[in-house]
Amino acid sequence: METTTVRSPGERVETVTAIAAAGLVKSFGKVHAVRGVDLTVRAGEIVAFLGPNGAGKTTTIDMLLGLSHPDAGSVEVFGRTPRAAIAHGLVSAVLQTGGLLKDLTVRETLRLTASLFAETRPVDEVLERAGIREIADRKVAVCSGGQQQRLRFAMALLSDPGLLILDEPTTGMDVEGRRSFWSSIRADAARGRTVLFATHYLDEADEYADRIVLMSQGRVVADGTTSEIKNLVSGRVVHATLRGADQVALAALPDVESVEAQGDRIAIHTKDSDAVARYLLTQTPARDVEITPQNLESVFLALTSEGEAA
Numbered sequence: 269m270e271t272t273t274v275r276s277p278g279e280r281v282e283t284v285t286a287i288a289a290a291g292l293v294k295s296f297g298k299v300h301a302v303r304g305v306d307l308t309v310r311a312g313e314i315v316a317f318l319g320p321n322g323a324g325k326t327t328t329i330d331m332l333l334g335l336s337h338p339d340a341g342s343v344e345v346f347g348r349t350p351r352a353a354i355a356h357g358l359v360s361a362v363l364q365t366g367g368l369l370k371d372l373t374v375r376e377t378l379r380l381t382a383s384l385f386a387e388t389r390p391v392d393e394v395l396e397r398a399g400i401r402e403i404a405d406r407k408v409a410v411c412s413g414g415q416q417q418r419l420r421f422a423m424a425l426l427s428d429p430g431l432l433i434l435d436e437p438t439t440g441m442d443v444e445g446r447r448s449f450w451s452s453i454r455a456d457a458a459r460g461r462t463v464l465f466a467t468h469y470l471d472e473a474d475e476y477a478d479r480i481v482l483m484s485q486g487r488v489v490a491d492g493t494t495s496e497i498k499n500l501v502s503g504r505v506v507h508a509t510l511r512g513a514d515q516v517a518l519a520a521l522p523d524v525e526s527v528e529a530q531g532d533r534i535a536i537h538t539k540d541s542d543a544v545a546r547y548l549l550t551q552t553p554a555r556d557v558e559i560t561p562q563n564l565e566s567v568f569l570a571l572t573s574e575g576e577a578a
């Protein structure tokens with residue numbers, strides 16, 4: 269799908285849409301893994317797909333790659349069906365498992381993969397870009413998990429795809445491994461490649477993406493720039509024991525976003541935890557006041573229950 273934007277008279281700028289997914293639904297028996305996902309990604313964007321275990325990230329990615337068919341909805345990748353886009357070398361994936369033959373060396377693996385395409389980038393170039401030139405002659409069997417992920421990345425680069433999709437590519441890597449893997453991806457993306465990656469880590473999404481799509485329980489619950497999404501997670505939670513708390517009064521305090529109560533224990537989400545704590549300790553008989561950072565899980569929960577209520 270291509271749209272044309274007119275910037276000024278006579279100047280036409282083409283905005284290519286890399287991914288256009290609408291109303292995607294996928295169930296496995298009774299499990300509603302994906303419940304109506306709309307996703308548009310413009311060429312050149314780096315998008316993080318962030319969500320807890322079981323959110324539906326992999327199920328969505330599998331549909332984008334044509335590995336499974338949606339029960340409802342549609343997907344186009346560069347204006348084609350996912351399978352056609354893959355056949356034309358327009359999209360490649362780095363998945364977590366499978367696809368490597370242990371007895372081949374890194375270089376042999378790339379040569380073999382290259383032979384499946386009509387036209388590819390040179391093997392030495394992708395070895396360099398994936399940062400595995402030094403281990404080119406090593407057998408896959410003795411490569412570490414991180415090195416195998418780099419090999420999958422190199423394989424994905426062979427067809428010089430416009431879109432690269434990575435499903436939690438750094439799981440199991442140590443901090444340094446993750447950092448250096450992502451700097452290779454980022455250096456590569458700087459050349460204009462569109463990248464969509466799934467992750468559990470807000471810091472990874474924040475550091476390497478322009479945009480974050482938050483997924484929870486099969487739905488997109490937030491979609492925005494990394495700073496917009498980080499803002500959602502920026503507050504703190506003030507916990508206290510307070511019998512018969514006046515939730516309405518608490519919710520009316522400045523900068524309070526929400527108030528939850530479980531028995532006598534209350535949790536107040538706020539951007540000004542000092543003011544809330546001061547109020548609780550001076551104006552109410554609250555005890556056991558605790559202040560904790562707002563975490564991603566609580567944001568997912570809040571956004572998901574809002575979505576449910578709407």
Ligand SMILES: Nc1ncnc2c1ncn2[C@@H]1O[C@H](COP(=O)(O)OP(=O)(O)OP(=O)(O)O)[C@@H](O)[C@H]1O
Nearest residue numbers: 296299300301319320321322323324325326327328
């Ligand atoms: N082939 C399958 N058969 C049955 N249930 C499945 C299948 N694939 C996924 N599911 C279920 O669908 C839901 C979404 O799973 P999915 O793998 O898409 O989540 P995810 O966001 O990728 O999670 P994770 O972060 O753990 O990788 C889960 O409840 C999962 O158990």
Ligand SMILES: [Mg+2]
Nearest residue numbers: 325326327435
């Ligand atoms: Mg997954």
